């Protein structure tokens with residue numbers, strides 16, 4: 617299957633490794649900055665052989681006609697690139713967030729339906745081993761009724777991180793700690809709690825990073841349509857020695873807490889059914905991954921290739937990406953307007969909050 621990648625920055629290694637591991641024929645790499653392409657190619661050239669290099673993604677799509685395209689550019693450009701690829705018949709794996717406005721997410725979804733291609737939003741942590749284990753416990757009904765869940769992302773990002781690229785922390789191209797860093801944890805919370813949110817209240821602020829426009833701190837409470845509740849906390853302000861990402865689920869018959877640097881360690885695994893030994897589970901799921909991005913990209917690619925071959929929806933589709941986006945925009949809206957926001961929200965964009973801090 618012919619594959620091409622747009623965006624050769626920090627996260628591009630994960631896409632190239634996933635493409636290689638899944639036997640894709642990498643035909644082209646694209647970046648506005650030719651040096652970035654060369655830097656990536658110098659790492660993997662011996663494994664991928666000859667590839668064409670482009671600084672214009674449209675030219676690349678028209679000439680190479682890839683069947684699958686990875687989009688790993690700044691978040692503000694995902695929608696424009698995705699819609700062009702989709703309208704030219706390419707299936708796409710779009711980095712998170714799917715887009716920065718609901719209108720753009722809807723454009724992607726409509727274009728995919730009209731052109732009969734697959735769209736995956738790369739919320740790869742759904743494939744993490746501990747996350748899959750938790751999801752199976754939910755699917756097996758081991759929690760009974762689930763009362764509430766909590767997603768807490770407490771990371772450190774210094775000004776040097778934000779200054780790596782001009783798009784970081786801007787309203788037009790990124791958003792802040794909730795949209796960029798916490799989105800994985802927020803997606804997992806929703807996925808575990810039943811996907812659909814009915815209302816949200818929240819507060820956001822920019823506490824520590826004057827070099828960015830968007831929030832570096834956000835807290836929210838969420839009511840799900842099925843009657844459960846969620847608590848969300850996301851920040852890039854904590855001390856660099858105390859970073860953690862947790863996901864906790866509290867039900868009638870069980871409590872699970874995932875933690876560690878990126879929610880991949882089982883810290884509590886307690887069920888009334890006594891089916892497994894907590895200490896054994898904690899031993900088996902007890903290590904942080906080598907890198908916080910984890911290995912999920914490989915599974916995402918494997919799934920999308922299978923979805924294309926078997927004409928089914930990807931495991932993490934565009935609707936999932938839209939739901940995560942809608943929830944985060946709703947938190948922004950609730951915080952900005954000082955009121956509870958009821959979902960669904962039809963129109964909202966990160967740029968609606970320009971000048972907020």
Ligand SMILES: NC(=O)c1ccc[n+]([C@@H]2O[C@H](COP(=O)([O-])OP(=O)(O)OC[C@H]3O[C@@H](n4cnc5c(N)ncnc54)[C@H](O)[C@@H]3O)[C@@H](O)[C@H]2O)c1
Nearest residue numbers: 623624625626627647648652688689690691711712781909
């Ligand atoms: N899934 C994850 O765990 C994860 C991790 C990191 C980043 N991301 C997401 O991946 C995306 C990229 O993040 P990054 O840290 O790699 O950013 P980056 O700034 O390091 O890289 C982005 C690259 O895209 C290029 N680019 C921008 N517009 C382009 C265009 N029109 N055509 C071709 N190239 C273009 C830039 O020149 C740059 O090299 C963001 O949306 C981010 O949220 C996801």
